[in-house]
Amino acid sequence: MSTTGERRQGEERVLEGSADRVITFVRDLIDRGRLRPGDRLPAERDLASQIGVSRPSVRAALHALAAIGVVRSRHGSGTYIPDGPPALGSEPLSFLAALHGFTREEMYEARRILEVGAAGLAAERATPEQVATLADEVSGLFASLNDPQLFLVHDINFHRSVAAASANPIVASLVEMISGLYYERRRDTAARASDRDLRDAADMHRRIYQAIRARDVNAAKRAMEDHLMQAREYQSKEPADDAQPAGAAAPPPAARSGRPRRRQAAH
């Protein structure tokens, strides 16, 4: 019907831009159940002709969808909807952090809120397999006390597993997002952690694991809370790699202060 592209009439105003029409189209396929995780989207050329927009517009839209993790393109193969558990990329948070100068304190606080909640849910619902996974990660932590980088990997995996055991994909996605940001920052400084700190951290993880295994919700939450508080303390003692202020209400970094906050006139 619109293959020749006569949109000159104007009797039916197009309220959306080309790229937005593509996104709406894809969203519609998803809502109608025609597109599910693991599926492949129509080829860019097909989308372009079906929707009646140019290929560059399709590409811009697909880049937008890829940015929020809805699709993933593979050269020569196609564009796919990622399979596996739902996941939110941490890039948005990373950009926000760079733009607004999030502090380490603030990050720990957010983690604390989310992960304490996740630990509580995990204590209620963790399956035997998930409990076993947690046990594996705890032993991994104790086995890598002398390898801070590897320790960090087990650390991340433990927290990821707790989030998964919460059986709430939204909470899990949020934890993943924050963890991604944390890992991004942490891998540069992980080597500075002292042996004693790693030992303490491993103990804390073990305590969390035991509480979850015992299905003790309050103990799990308390253990996670204590762990994150302690981790925050330890890392605030490590030499800071950057000028990140430590206080939540502390003044912003030097380069930021005194800026007259110019606003755009006609938003």
Add this chain to the structure above:
Amino acid sequence: MSTTGERRQGEERVLEGSADRVITFVRDLIDRGRLRPGDRLPAERDLASQIGVSRPSVRAALHALAAIGVVRSRHGSGTYIPDGPPALGSEPLSFLAALHGFTREEMYEARRILEVGAAGLAAERATPEQVATLADEVSGLFASLNDPQLFLVHDINFHRSVAAASANPIVASLVEMISGLYYERRRDTAARASDRDLRDAADMHRRIYQAIRARDVNAAKRAMEDHLMQAREYQSKEPADDAQPAGAAAPPPAARSGRPRRRQAAH
């Protein structure tokens, strides 16, 4: 220097795609502090020539950045970094919800975890102005008991204000993100709420407000928890607009069942 575009040499392998180079370029500007909230990016044509890629590629990258909320384009004016408090769009979550069938229960659970934490922080740190804003929203709630749509607006604003009063931009962003998803779903069904439910909800909000004003952290958390639990109860009684299952571990909607979960072979 590269206006004529001689990139045939190949002696310096480009490891990133064109769009990625643009994103890296912008990210670098941000990290160096040359680009801050409220600023305008170079014109697309300038970016293209500076980076050495074509304009469609720049556009694709800019669409990607716009999708995660890092930039915002205004036709005829330019592309800007949004000013104001840091914010995460709720589209990623919305797509994930559509793709994986998040339930209302799961959403309330995530809200509960985040907002109970936010309420606790708000009780510790809310400024007098923020407390006053909360008071305004509470009166707005009581004033709109007979207008469910307006009530919903005050409802959202109250929760948004609590998040802002947490003085943690990460937590606030996350709450905003979830709230956006909630609002998206809720506005269709808000009219079905009963008068009595609205009255109860307004009372709950008042209780939260009073606890925050009194700087009673535990009371604030408990009040928020009770409120969200109650809201969940009420809304599960309302006729469902869609086939959203109520249980966290409930089977997926009809259109989803029985699908053999075809996977892509060579990821």
Add this chain to the structure above:
DNA sequence: GACATGAATTGGTCTAACCAATCATCAGCA
């Protein structure tokens, strides 16, 4: 039957142009 080969498919990129919204400038008028 196993493996190399090449065509078809599909994403990745570019050039060159035009349309459309915005904005700053400046002439003209009150």
Add this chain to the structure above:
DNA sequence: TGCTGATGATTGGTTAGACCAATTCATGTC
């Protein structure tokens, strides 16, 4: 003097057509 409106430069929005590059798969040879 001060305001208003026209106008051209700037900037995002979109298109068309072409070519490159990675992947896939059917084909044919050994």
